[in-house]
Amino acid sequence: MLSPQVIKTDPKLWVTTEGAALTGDEWRRELVLTDGGVYDNMGLEAIWDRFDTILISDAGAPFKFDPDPPGDWVRQPVRAMDIMTDQSRALRKRWLIRDFKAGRRGAYWSISTEIAKYALPGMVPIAADSALTQGLASIRTHLDPFSPDEQGHLINWGYALCDAAIRCHVSAIGTTAGTLPFPAFGL
Numbered sequence: 001m002l003s004p005q006v007i008k009t010d011p012k013l014w015v016t017t018e019g020a021a022l023t024g025d026e027w028r029r030e031l032v033l034t035d036g037g038v039y040d041n042m043g044l045e046a047i048w049d050r051f052d053t054i055l056i057s058d059a060g061a062p063f064k065f066d067p068d069p070p071g072d073w074v075r076q077p078v079r080a081m082d083i084m085t086d087q088s089r090a091l092r093k094r095w096l097i098r099d100f101k102a103g104r105r106g107a108y109w110s111i112s113t114e115i116a117k118y119a120l121p122g123m124v125p126i127a128a129d130s131a132l133t134q135g136l137a138s139i140r141t142h143l144d145p146f147s148p149d150e151q152g153h154l155i156n157w158g159y160a161l162c163d164a165a166i167r168c169h170v171s172a173i174g175t176t177a178g179t180l181p182f183p184a185f186g187l
Contacts, residue, residue, distance in 0.1 A: 005033040041089050044096065053170060054106035056096060057162060060089060062112045062137055100169070107165035111157070112137035118164035126180055127160035127187040152185025160187065 011025035036043065042056050063086035069079050096108055109118075114129050127133070136157050139150065146154065159181050180186070 007031040007033065040092075041085065042092055042096070044092060052105060054096070054104065055162070055166065055170070056106070056108040057158060058089070058093075058108065058110035059158070060110070060141065062110070064138075105170055107169040109161040109165040110137075111139075111154075111161075113161055113165075115161060115164050118161075118168040120168050123164075123167060125160060125164045126178060127156065130187060133157055133187055149185065152182040153187065156180040156182055156185050156187055 008030055009028055011028035014028050016023050039045070041060055042058055044054070044056070047054065063082065066079070070076055093108065096106075100106055100108070112134075115125050115127060115133070116129055118125065132153065136153060139146075139154065163178065
């Protein structure tokens with residue numbers, strides 16, 4: 001479920017760099033890949049100390065509060081995992097925002113961000129918050145394909161949020177909105 005890809009490799013084809021960890025053949029015969037979000041949902045670890053400007057697009061589904069959480073032994077551990085994932089994401093987000101407030105350049109936006117929160121005087125966003133954009137925040141995140149409509153709306157929403165966040169927090173590249181990449185899928 002969380003590791004959908006297994007790759008068999010020939011350990012003799014690997015090149016070992018100085019200081020590399022896990023260098024034995026037992027680590028290189030079979031690679032079991034998993035979603036990167038299991039370790040670092042926002043992809044911050046690989047870039048944090050390497051770049052001056054950090055742009056974070058968080059497309060993870062927002063945590064859903066449940067007034068009647070499952071108590072059975074199958075669904076309860078899944079709920080506990082959801083809570084741990086949400087806590088990890090919240091901690092990283094607080095860390096990130098704290099660094100932005102301390103002077104690091106960058107911006108964060110998530111699929112559930114209200115675009116109106118990025119308003120600057122005179123800035124016109126590409127899109128506005130709507131029932132459709134609120135619905136995109138709860139779109140499924142499992143591995144079945146999105147319909148063309150879902151794809152178009154998700155791409156446009158991500159593009160609009162990115163544009164607003166960057167213009168608000170990173171670079172005042174202008175107050176006039178551009179156009180959505182897929183105009184047929186208005187928001």
